[in-house]
Amino acid sequence: MSLPHALLTSLVERPSSSGYDLARRFDSSIGFFWRASHQQIYRELARMEKAGWVASDEAPGHTRKRVYRCLPAGRRELVRWTAEGGSPPVVRDALLVRMRAAAALGSPDLSGALEAQLRERLTQHEAALMSYREIEARDFTSERRSAESEAQAEAERMRHVILRAGIRFEESGRDWSREALAALDARDPHDAHDPLDALDALDA
Amino acid sequence: MSLPHALLTSLVERPSSSGYDLARRFDSSIGFFWRASHQQIYRELARMEKAGWVASDEAPGHTRKRVYRCLPAGRRELVRWTAEGGSPPVVRDALLVRMRAAAALGSPDLSGALEAQLRERLTQHEAALMSYREIEARDFTSERRSAESEAQAEAERMRHVILRAGIRFEESGRDWSREALAALDARDPHDAHDPLDALDALDA
DNA sequence: CTCCGGTATGCAACCAGTTGCATACCGGAG
DNA sequence: CTCCGGTATGCAACTGGTTGCATACCGGAG
Numbered sequence: 001m002s003l004p005h006a007l008l009t010s011l012v013e014r015p016s017s018s019g020y021d022l023a024r025r026f027d028s029s030i031g032f033f034w035r036a037s038h039q040q041i042y043r044e045l046a047r048m049e050k051a052g053w054v055a056s057d058e059a060p061g062h063t064r065k066r067v068y069r070c071l072p073a074g075r076r077e078l079v080r081w082t083a084e085g086g087s088p089p090v091v092r093d094a095l096l097v098r099m100r101a102a103a104a105l106g107s108p109d110l111s112g113a114l115e116a117q118l119r120e121r122l123t124q125h126e127a128a129l130m131s132y133r134e135i136e137a138r139d140f141t142s143e144r145r146s147a148e149s150e151a152q153a154e155a156e157r158m159r160h161v162i163l164r165a166g167i168r169f170e171e172s173g174r175d176w177s178r179e180a181l182a183a184l185d186a187r188d189p190h191d192a193h194d195p196l197d198a199l200d201a202l203d204a
Numbered sequence: 205m206s207l208p209h210a211l212l213t214s215l216v217e218r219p220s221s222s223g224y225d226l227a228r229r230f231d232s233s234i235g236f237f238w239r240a241s242h243q244q245i246y247r248e249l250a251r252m253e254k255a256g257w258v259a260s261d262e263a264p265g266h267t268r269k270r271v272y273r274c275l276p277a278g279r280r281e282l283v284r285w286t287a288e289g290g291s292p293p294v295v296r297d298a299l300l301v302r303m304r305a306a307a308a309l310g311s312p313d314l315s316g317a318l319e320a321q322l323r324e325r326l327t328q329h330e331a332a333l334m335s336y337r338e339i340e341a342r343d344f345t346s347e348r349r350s351a352e353s354e355a356q357a358e359a360e361r362m363r364h365v366i367l368r369a370g371i372r373f374e375e376s377g378r379d380w381s382r383e384a385l386a387a388l389d390a391r392d393p394h395d396a397h398d399p400l401d402a403l404d405a406l407d408a
Numbered sequence: 409c410t411c412c413g414g415t416a417t418g419c420a421a422c423c424a425g426t427t428g429c430a431t432a433c434c435g436g437a438g
Numbered sequence: 439c440t441c442c443g444g445t446a447t448g449c450a451a452c453t454g455g456t457t458g459c460a461t462a463c464c465g466g467a468g
Contacts, residue, residue, distance in 0.1 A: 001454070002298040009305040020416050033300040040455065042418060063463065064417055075309070082305045083317035086298045088328055091373070093293045094206040096237040096366050101213040101286045103362035105279070106355050113287035124292055151310050158307035161384045162300050168383075169295070172376035179372075180365045205424075224446050244425065246448060267433065268447055 002086075003044050004053070006034045008078040011054060011070040018065050019045050032132075032166050053077055095121060099180075115184050122177035129170040136163055206290075207248050208257070210238045212282045215258060215274040222269050223249050236336075236370050257281055299325065303384075319388050326381035333374040340367055 010022055010030060017025070022045075023038040025031075036044075045068060048054045053074030059065035070078075095117055102110040140160045214226055214234060221229070226249075227242040229235075240248075249272060252258045257278030263269035274282075299321055306314040344364040 002301050006301045009308050012308040033295050033297050035294050078305055079309060082302045082314050085321055089297045090239050091237050093237050094290045096369055097206050097210045098286045099362055099366050101282055103359040104213050104216040105283060106359060110286050117289055155307040155310060157387055158303055161387045162303055164383060165300055165380050168376045168380045172372045176369050176372045179368060183361055183365045
């Protein structure tokens with residue numbers, strides 16, 4: 001269970017965040033490798049407050065907004081958890097199950113649907129990849145790292161490595177999607193009266 | 205929710221399987237991209253039987269063993285679900301959260317623990333990759349596909365594409381692990397009194 | 409002034425997945 | 439004969455995650 005620890009991390013990075021802030025940040029940075037809905041986040045924050053890991057104060061003005069900060073106990077827990085090992089993440093991809101189902105069923109009418117799903121997957125990978133590459137170009141080009149302390153540079157390098165995981169993941173997803181589409185095209189040239197289609201499949 | 209459909213697929217591939225058989229097969233083939241415990245499988249089989257997707261008979265001999273088969277309604281459901289789209293799988297990797305936590309905490313004592321976790325991850329990827337490559341060499345070399353019907357060849361190609369997903373995933377995980385280890389070594393040569401360690405990092 | 413969209417929080421119900429345990433039958437080793 | 443490990447099934451409790459809904463406050467457009 002790492003959601004509370006992801007939240008603690010987020011609070012260490014930027015103290016005095018509200019549940020809403022955290023939810024939005026989960027939609028961008030941390031959300032790339034750990035998703036959470038706002039309900040989950042609010043619930044978890046309440047639990048963490050009860051456990052003494054975080055504390056909250058009402059935001060100035062008469063809103064309902066509450067801002068949280070990480071307490072020493074929370075920090076200690078985060079250190080403990082970070083050092084502790086864990087089992088590798090489970091892979092669960094319904095598209096692969098669908099492909100296997102199509103293979104087992106042996107009905108050729110399904111390949112059209114699978115092709116569509118693969119194309120969608122491909123564009124998703126390409127979009128994610130492009131956004132990651134933009135972040136990399138913006139935040140992790142060598143010039144930006146001159147006037148920093150060693151500790152800052154360390155953290156920067158770590159964050160870059162994390163981003164690289166995302167980039168590699170999307171690249172391999174993109175490459176596989178293309179390979180899969182080529183394989184489907186090769187066996188099922190359903191509206192490929194044009195002989196050029198075969199060539200497309202070859203050089204992909 | 206794809207567990208019932210993964211089970212239906214498994215039953216279409218090999219009818220007259222018991223819950224135990226299915227659980228074991230999930231530990232090998234399908235389990236590479238969809239894990240399930242035996243309790244989950246038994247519960248799901250009971251639900252599916254209630255829904256009229258599968259039927260079961262007692263196995264010969266006086267054991268408690270029950271063997272399941274897929275009913276036409278189950279097959280129809282599987283076709284329907286395969287054609288239907290779905291959102292891409294969520295990525296949730298605690299190791300990346302841990303790295304981000306280490307970066308935020310800025311405590312250098314954590315990098316040793318992270319290095320150990322990365323090395324473990326690396327060997328896992330290498331092991332998985334090796335086993336996938338063995339399967340690929342055994343089942344999907346070009347010679348094996350000569351005396352087959354077109355439908356069989358189609359299914360074979362599909363299964364190969366699925367395996368390729370696993371291979372690419374493990375390759376990119378392996379490559380990233382190496383990259384991450386090199387990055388950690390570069391910044392934190394904690395017991396690298398030996399200058400050779402720097403070389404190790406370079407050619408990884 | 410009122411409605412709307414964005415900010416902000418939260419409850420309740422449900423579903424999926426995990427963990428721990430219990431049961432039973434079988435065959436072989438000791 | 440008994441114990442043990444492998445086959446085989448299942449219940450119960452719990453945790454994590456999703457979905458749907460409700461509430462409230464604010465500022466700007468109409």
